[in-house]
Amino acid sequence: MNILILGSGGREHTFAWKLSQSKNLTKLFVAPGNAGTSKIATNIPIGVNDFESIKDVVLKEGIELVMVGPEDPLVKGVHDFFLQDESLKHVAVIGPEKLAAGLEGSKEFAKEFMIRHHIPTAQYKSFTSETVDDGFRFLEELNPPYVLKADGLAAGKGVVILKDLDEAKTELKAMLVDKKFGMASSTVVIEEFLDGIELSVFVLTDGESYKVLPTAKDYKRIGEGDTGLNTGGMGAISPVPFANKEFMAKIEQQIVKPTVEGLKIDKMPYKGFIFIGLIKVVDDPKVIEYNVRMGDPETEVVLPRIKNDMVELLQAVANQRLNDIHLEIDERTATTVMTVSGGYPGAYEKGKEIKGMEAIQDSLVFHAGTAIKDGKVVTDGGRVMAITSFGTDFKSALAQSYENVEKLSFEGMNYRKDLGFDL
Ligand code: AMP
Ligand code: GLY
Numbered sequence: 184m185n186i187l188i189l190g191s192g193g194r195e196h197t198f199a200w201k202l203s204q205s206k207n208l209t210k211l212f213v214a215p216g217n218a219g220t221s222k223i224a225t226n227i228p229i230g231v232n233d234f235e236s237i238k239d240v241v242l243k244e245g246i247e248l249v250m251v252g253p254e255d256p257l258v259k260g261v262h263d264f265f266l267q268d269e270s271l272k273h274v275a276v277i278g279p280e281k282l283a284a285g286l287e288g289s290k291e292f293a294k295e296f297m298i299r300h301h302i303p304t305a306q307y308k309s310f311t312s313e314t315v316d317d318g319f320r321f322l323e324e325l326n327p328p329y330v331l332k333a334d335g336l337a338a339g340k341g342v343v344i345l346k347d348l349d350e351a352k353t354e355l356k357a358m359l360v361d362k363k364f365g366m367a368s369s370t371v372v373i374e375e376f377l378d379g380i381e382l383s384v385f386v387l388t389d390g391e392s393y394k395v396l397p398t399a400k401d402y403k404r405i406g407e408g409d410t411g412l413n414t415g416g417m418g419a420i421s422p423v424p425f426a427n428k429e430f431m432a433k434i435e436q437q438i439v440k441p442t443v444e445g446l447k448i449d450k451m452p453y454k455g456f457i458f459i460g461l462i463k464v465v466d467d468p469k470v471i472e473y474n475v476r477m478g479d480p481e482t483e484v485v486l487p488r489i490k491n492d493m494v495e496l497l498q499a500v501a502n503q504r505l506n507d508i509h510l511e512i513d514e515r516t517a518t519t520v521m522t523v524s525g526g527y528p529g530a531y532e533k534g535k536e537i538k539g540m541e542a543i544q545d546s547l548v549f550h551a552g553t554a555i556k557d558g559k560v561v562t563d564g565g566r567v568m569a570i571t572s573f574g575t576d577f578k579s580a581l582a583q584s585y586e587n588v589e590k591l592s593f594e595g596m597n598y599r600k601d602l603g604f605d606l
Pocket of ligand 2: 185352401415416474477479481
């Protein structure tokens with residue numbers, strides 16, 4: 184079958200790598216893709232939100248399945264666009280319809296869903312510019328730190344955690360009244376601070392049944408010891424060592440089952456990946472967020488551990504036959520280390536030649552922000568390249584990733600050297 188992947192990051196290169204191993208694949212396209220995907224698929228230079236151009240490509244190339252990487256097109260309704268178009272409705276789309284994509288598109292919508300279906304999460308209230316004074320009073324009732332979340336998509340920057348009450352009030356006003364995050368912060372969710380260690384659980388569902396995929400932990404901050412600004416993710420480890428059988432059983436009973444059931448009860452069609460961000464508070468899991476897609480760089484450690492044929496798996500989702508599939512997971516640990524451009528997550532330069540790739544051995548190289556210029560692979564984004572390795576435990580896998588990262592070089596290259604420090 185012919186498949187189109189939407190997106191251009193490490194996640195999409197990993198999907199392209201995994202899909203291209205399948206005997207069921209005929210032709211693979213990635214829009215817009217990167218230098219890595221151009222070696223194993225055909226890149227198409229169109230944006231992920233340009234639905235009309237996507238339609239043209241799908242019809243011209245006889246594409247039968249579209250794997251949506253990032254959240255933006257899902258929240259904008261790319262799946263619905265396909266279903267509503269006579270010439271496209273036979274094409275399978277992996278990713279939820281717009282309604283369910285609201286689980287990532289609106290924090291308030293996600294909180295209401297969790298409360299309605301008794302899914303453990305932090306206590307919260309939401310406010311708008313009309314109720315900002317109620318927001319101040321709510322903050323006064325809470326204990327610090329204060330967690331303020333812009334309701335809408337804010338490119339991963341919409342969550343602010345503050346220790347000081349006055350600062351929290353100032354921030355609330357900036358978000359609601361001064362529209363710090365534009366329309367995304369016209370509603371703000373204030374919630375109870377959860378103290379614990381984070382992990383992510385990935386679920387694949389066809390809307391009826393589901394499979395729990397490997398767990399992962401990502402490292403979001405730029406600085407060692409989890410300090411400094413948030414990034415898209417500096418590396419990841421799968422599985423998460425503290426997610427033992429007992430804890431996973433709790434997650435499945437208290438969170439995964441009611442989530443998939445809740446989608447059914449609420450009539451929110453969902454064929455795709457659910458990324459559940461959790462915090463382990465003492466011994467219990469609580470949801471901090473839903474994402475309606477796979478994570479990046481979590482995909483770079485989760486997909487390599489799945490032994491199944493990825494085309495078969497996605498087809499089973501499309502045809503609602505996921506129940507027939509037996510998931511096979513590699514028992515080893517996978518780790519990925521993300522190399523980033525100097526200055527990231529602030530301003531950074533692009534177009535730096537990447538050297539040393541040919542020296543990498545016994546690791547997988549997933550391109551994130553790369554392009555080809557004058558026949559050379561150059562940097563083209565903040566996150567540049569992820570190096571994934573396997574090991575018997577996360578320490579040996581990481582040692583392998585770091586050994587290979589050290590062979591790579593580009594002007595300004597940076598990466599975190601302390602992944603797994605908290606495990
Ligand atoms: P989110 O965008 O919802 O994933 O939030 C970004 C980050 O903020 C999370 O990865 C957590 O580290 C942190 N966070 C979000 N909500 C809470 C909470 N209620 N308590 C503690 N930390 C939180
Ligand atoms: N690594 C976090 C994310 O994909 O949202």
